[in-house]
Amino acid sequence: MTPVGRAPAVRLRGASLSFGPRRLWSGLDLDIAPGEFFAVLGPNGSGKTSFLKALLGIVPLTEGTVELAGRPAGRRGGGIGYIPQQRAFSPDTPLRARDLVGLGIDGHRWGIRTRRRAVEARIEALLATVGATDYAKVPVGRLSGGEQQRLRVAQAIADSPEVLLCDEPLLSLDLNHQQAVSRLIDAQRREHDAAVVFVTHEINPILDYVDRVLYLADGRFRVGRPEDVMTTEVLSDLYGSRVEVSRVNGRIVVVGLPDATTHHHEPLHHDHGKEPV
Numbered sequence: 084m085t086p087v088g089r090a091p092a093v094r095l096r097g098a099s100l101s102f103g104p105r106r107l108w109s110g111l112d113l114d115i116a117p118g119e120f121f122a123v124l125g126p127n128g129s130g131k132t133s134f135l136k137a138l139l140g141i142v143p144l145t146e147g148t149v150e151l152a153g154r155p156a157g158r159r160g161g162g163i164g165y166i167p168q169q170r171a172f173s174p175d176t177p178l179r180a181r182d183l184v185g186l187g188i189d190g191h192r193w194g195i196r197t198r199r200r201a202v203e204a205r206i207e208a209l210l211a212t213v214g215a216t217d218y219a220k221v222p223v224g225r226l227s228g229g230e231q232q233r234l235r236v237a238q239a240i241a242d243s244p245e246v247l248l249c250d251e252p253l254l255s256l257d258l259n260h261q262q263a264v265s266r267l268i269d270a271q272r273r274e275h276d277a278a279v280v281f282v283t284h285e286i287n288p289i290l291d292y293v294d295r296v297l298y299l300a301d302g303r304f305r306v307g308r309p310e311d312v313m314t315t316e317v318l319s320d321l322y323g324s325r326v327e328v329s330r331v332n333g334r335i336v337v338v339g340l341p342d343a344t345t346h347h348h349e350p351l352h353h354d355h356g357k358e359p360v
């Protein structure tokens with residue numbers, strides 16, 4: 084699905100990942116196109132975070148190859164934004180909200196004379212985008228989990244990355260901010276043709292945006308459009324037990340998962356009419 088002449092944002096060939104005897108997946112061949120919104124789903128421990136870490140080169144593949152933004156994983160270079168899985172900042176972290184966002188900006192992109200002013204303006208714009216202007220000067224450790232998360236998003240998109248890797252970015256956000264952050268990430272891929280790889284337990288908040296999903300379960304996987312993967316047949320086959328998938332008011336509801344994983348918890352707003360590719 085990558086247009087002719089454009090390198091995929093993510094490219095995996097014959098990729099396998101195991102920890103000791105535990106195989107998370109194997110035989111994964113995958114291209115994620117620039118501008119694609121790609122969700123990674125699966126129950127606890129299925130390997131979603133490890134998938135992102137393999138893309139980043141933090142965790143080495145057991146077999147196969149991975150390229151990110153046209154470079155082998157782990158090779159230095161710009162163009163990659165990462166929202167790590169949430170860990171609260173300690174209360175005495177000596178950073179204000181705006182400092183954290185500023186860390187995402189490579190000031191060298193601007194000329195020496197204009198650098199400082201340009202960086203300041205960019206920080207202000209990012210803080211406004213995630214609705215964090217009011218707490219710009221507050222130390223991050225004193226902010227709520229949701230407020231911290233919005234800053235992480237601002238930091239990750241600060242340099243308009245080609246590939247945005249997001250590890251459960253909606254965790255601890257209320258419904259309004261889940262929608263705001265999802266829209267922000269979607270805007271990033273539309274305006275900058277960024278590929279988004281979005282790890283989540285819950286597809287419904289992003290269902291309007293997602294082009295394809297990678298569903299990991301029990302050492303196996305399926306890749307495809309949500310309507311092709313999130314079905315009774317496919318999930319029952321992946322889990323090896325009967326799982327019922329239905330659509331209720333535009334949401335995907337999954338019943339009968341072998342563990343506590345759920346795929347529903349809130350209403351969706353179908354407000355931008357995007358067609359999946």
Ligand SMILES: Nc1ncnc2c1ncn2[C@@H]1O[C@H](COP(=O)(O)OP(=O)(O)OP(=O)(O)O)[C@@H](O)[C@H]1O
Nearest residue numbers: 102103107125126127128129130131132133134284
């Ligand atoms: N460095 C490591 N060494 C050994 N085992 C690991 C390592 N990293 C992850 N694992 C194991 O691999 C499995 C997948 O972990 P991972 O964090 O990728 O799952 P996940 O799908 O993101 O889970 P969750 O939904 O709970 O966040 C888990 O069983 C985990 O304990």
